[in-house]
Amino acid sequence: MTVTSLIGAHVFVAGGLATGGLRNAAEIEAEFVQVFVTNPRGWALAAGRPAEDAALRDSGLPVFIHTPYLVNLGSPSAETVERSVTSIRHALLRGAELGARGVVVHTGSAVTQSPEAAMRQVREHLLPLLDEIPEDGPDLLLEPMAGQGRMLCATVEDLGPYLSALDFHPRAGVCLDTCHAFAAGHDLTAPGGMARMLDALHAVAPGRLKLVHANDSKDACGSKRDRHENIGAGNIGAAAFGDLLRHPAAAGVPLCIETPGEAERHRADILLLKKLRDGCPG
Template identity: 80%
Template sequence: MTATSLIGGHALVAGGLATGGLRYAAEIEAEIIQVFVTNPRGWALNAGKPAEDAALRESGVPVFLHTPYLVNMGSPSADTLEKSTASIRHALGRAVEIGALGVVVHTGSAVSQSRDAAMRQLHEHLLPLLDEIPEHGPDLLLEPMAGQGQMLCATVQDLAPYLDALEHHPRANVCLDTCHAFSAGHDLAAPGGVAEMLDALHAVAPGRLKLVHANDSKDACGSKRDRHENIGAGHIGAGAFAELLRHPVAAGVPFCIETPGKADKHREDIQLLKKLREPATAAAASH
């Protein structure tokens, strides 16, 4: 029997990490949530509140944590590299405190230096962070980007050298963003496109897919533009998400939306994905 993928979304945490996050999760009918524990557009490393951490940890709702957008372990800037390292270390520590299953980090950009130099930085600075994760701590989930600029990872095949740089560490796993993959050139809307991408992912990172960011795309395949759209309203289409939900590589992997709009739209996206996960609905959507 195929494992069922839990479906949820990025939770707004106004009023407290647990108080606000769990309230939002209930409002959008999320089975899992993703949260920021710091300002996503800043470097401040905020301490947690023990009562809120405990409430989230004991809620029974699976939680994923997302690092700030500024993090870039491939940056040629010594200051950015130092702050990125500190930010990831902080996020991993906070994930332990709230009981998060994984910490999502963007795979970054070489910016103005060579890819080889950026990969050496990953080995020197990111690999030691993986060794610091406690036995029952979170995985670090590498999220390939849409391919703009000098991104180190865009297609799933790009994960091969990235994982090589991290010595295929067992705590280095993958978060697949469907909008990013589509924009990077994986045509998920084409017949067989989903299976082709997931088979390629399995070839380079077998067993490492731990989270799917389920986002449709405002732009065409190969656009290299990272603009999310609501499920079924973009160029990817609902049928591709039905295929994703029933493919063996994604079996049992949680799906988290990061789509436009507020609670009502997020609830609609989650409800649609829940319908697409039902075998009869999924089969109809793919034809």
């Protein structure tokens, strides 16, 4: 029996998680949503609004949360690490309140210190957070980056030692960003390229893939540049996303767009992915 992958989007929540988020989701025909629960470019933590939280929960629409962009447990700055821990804990608590399926966190950068020192920090601070997650709380989803700078995890093979540092904790899942993977050097446009990448992911992290950020790329394979493009309009192309949707490792895994533009372009991206999911050519 084939398990259908939901197609959703990171949505704008102006006016409230439910008021704005559900309106945006309906407009672009998203089957689930990803949201920020606090300022994505700052450290201030926002409290939930009970009525909005209840409305989003009661909608039945699956929810994922993305942590702020500043979060980096590999940073040489003790202040950044401390604030990152607080931010991740806040997102996990808000995720539990919203009934979210997962909380996405970037895997981080060593910045100016050695990768070994940075990974010791990741282990020291992330393991306790993973242990705190209640049984009915969201998984923490690790998102590899595009390989720029001193990133700790970029290719899917990098997930092996990263998860090993976390003792393959059962609440540590994976969020795969197609633009990041392409930029990191996975040639998703080559014949069988998407399948090879997903096979490699399954080899190092079987059953850990919980979410895909479905983004085309403005730049070439191996560019190490994280610039998203609309589905089929970039250097990855629509066909690769069809390959992804047909691969056993991605069966039932939700696909979330984080593509440029306003509602009209997001709706077009979602409709294209739905056609590919349903076996129609892009």
